[in-house]
Amino acid sequence: GAGxxxxxxxxxxxxxxxxxxxxxxxxxxxxxxxxxQSLGQGPEFLIYFQGTGxxxxxxxxxxxxxxxxPEGSVSTLKIQRTERGDSAVYLCASxxxxxxxxxxxxxxxxxxxx
Amino acid sequence: DQQVKQNSPSLxxxxxxxxILNCDYTNSMFDYFLWYKKYPAEGPTFLISxxxxxxxxxxxxxxxxxxxxxxxxxxxIVPSQPGDSAVYFCAAxxWDAGGTSYGKLTFGQGTIxxxxx
Numbered sequence: 279g280a281g282x283x284x285x286x287x288x289x290x291x292x293x294x295x296x297x298x299x300x301x302x303x304x305x306x307x308x309x310x311x312x313x314x315q316s317l318g319q320g321p322e323f324l325i326y327f328q329g330t331g332x333x334x335x336x337x338x339x340x341x342x343x344x345x346x347x348p349e350g351s352v353s354t355l356k357i358q359r360t361e362r363g364d365s366a367v368y369l370c371a372s373x374x375x376x377x378x379x380x381x382x383x384x385x386x387x388x389x390x391x392x
Numbered sequence: 393d394q395q396v397k398q399n400s401p402s403l404x405x406x407x408x409x410x411x412i413l414n415c416d417y418t419n420s421m422f423d424y425f426l427w428y429k430k431y432p433a434e435g436p437t438f439l440i441s442x443x444x445x446x447x448x449x450x451x452x453x454x455x456x457x458x459x460x461x462x463x464x465x466x467x468x469i470v471p472s473q474p475g476d477s478a479v480y481f482c483a484a485x486x487w488d489a490g491g492t493s494y495g496k497l498t499f500g501q502g503t504i505x506x507x508x509x
Contacts, residue, residue: 282435311495320481320499321436326492334492369435376493379426379485383435
């Protein structure tokens with residue numbers, strides 16, 4: 279596709295369960311970002327990949343959160359032992375590289391933890 | 393601590409008039425500033441940016457002004473159109489602000505702009 283694709287668009291899960299959110303960036307974009315947006319707030323940075331490696335994971339809130347990008351394209355954000363406070367919209371974005379802040383965002387994955 | 397603040401949660405403007413959205417920041421190491429627009433159920437889309445070496449950048453109906461001494465930036469939309477109704481986010485980044493990429497953005501809380509026909 280032409281844009282950033284995220285699946286699922288909606289995920290409802292129970293407290294304590296494991297969740298995976300997938301992001302398919304724009305073809306050729308080497309930089310990939312995950313952000314989290316809570317209700318009434320702006321997006322918050324979680325992690326940045328340049329190629330296959332996580333160049334900056336300083337925004338991950340704790341060790342229940344992990345992300346991978348094994349082949350430098352698709353990325354998966356993994357959340358273990360979900361908590362109600364993890365409920366948010368998880369946004370993925372990609373760009374041509376680290377020297378630009380012009381990011382192309384997907385529509386997001388809305389996670390609800392009951 | 394909120395390093396980027398948009399103190400107006402909402403703004404209502406008549407079609408054809410100017411919309412002015414404001415943003416303040418506290419981290420003096422930020423050197424790159426952007427505005428994003430977001431429609432419901434969509435991801436944010438990039439609108440316009442400005443580097444700290446400039447004080448103004450214009451793109452069609454959109455102009456961003458930067459006042460570094462006041463740590464303040466604003467977005468002007470002239471003339472405003474009903475299709476501009478959306479949430480507008482101010483964002484900032486900087487290599488010396490602990491950044492590893494200019495895409496590591498710190499966002500404000502957003503301002504809901506409503507343009508009435």
